[in-house]
Amino acid sequence: MKEIVKQDVQTIIDRYATKNVYLHLETTNGAYASHFDQSFFSASAYIRNASVTYKQGKIQGQGPYRVGLELEIGWIYAEGLTHYVINENDEFILMGLNYEGKIAVTLQLSEQPFQHN
Numbered sequence: 512m513k514e515i516v517k518q519d520v521q522t523i524i525d526r527y528a529t530k531n532v533y534l535h536l537e538t539t540n541g542a543y544a545s546h547f548d549q550s551f552f553s554a555s556a557y558i559r560n561a562s563v564t565y566k567q568g569k570i571q572g573q574g575p576y577r578v579g580l581e582l583e584i585g586w587i588y589a590e591g592l593t594h595y596v597i598n599e600n601d602e603f604i605l606m607g608l609n610y611e612g613k614i615a616v617t618l619q620l621s622e623q624p625f626q627h628n
Contacts, residue, residue, distance in 0.1 A: 512596045515605070517570050520595055523603055524568035524578065527620050534561045534580075535619035536589060560624045563587070575607055578618055589618035600626075 539555040565580035565587070577590040591607035598604060602625065607616040619625065 512594045512606075515570075515574065515576055515593060515595055517576065520570050520576075520578075520605070521568075523595075523597070524570060524580075527603065527622075528565060528567055530622065531562060531564050533621045533624050534563050534587070535559045535617065535621075535625050536561075536587065538589075538616045540615065578605060587618075589616055591616045592618065 535558065537555070537557045537559075540553055563580070563582060565582055568578060568580045570576050570578050570592075574593065575590070576592045577588060578592060580587045589605065589607075592605045593607050595603070595605045600621070600623070602619055602621040605618045606614050609615045
């Protein structure tokens with residue numbers, strides 16, 4: 512896992528543009544632990560193996576970063592991104608770590624469906 516360098520990440524985003532790719536997008540602010548503090552409102556979003564083709568993608572901000580993928584009919588955004596990696600399965604994984612080092616958001620792209628983990 513590396514800290515995001517905008518130009519490096521932009522180059523990878525461009526590599527996937529106009530291709531049919533699989534998308535994983537997940538956010539959480541502690542949904543798995545909300546039972547420890549009943550006054551804390553938790554929310555999350557999850558989508559896995561959505562087949563998308565984006566026209567262009569952009570990374571913006573000074574850190575944490577946001578990435579937007581422009582589809583034919585709209586946009587997909589992830590905000591709060593801090594790190595990235597291309598893993599052994601050639602999956603491009605962007606993530607945002609909170610102040611405790613836990614993943615708060617992840618945006619992942621792959622030319623193959625993500626396996627069940």
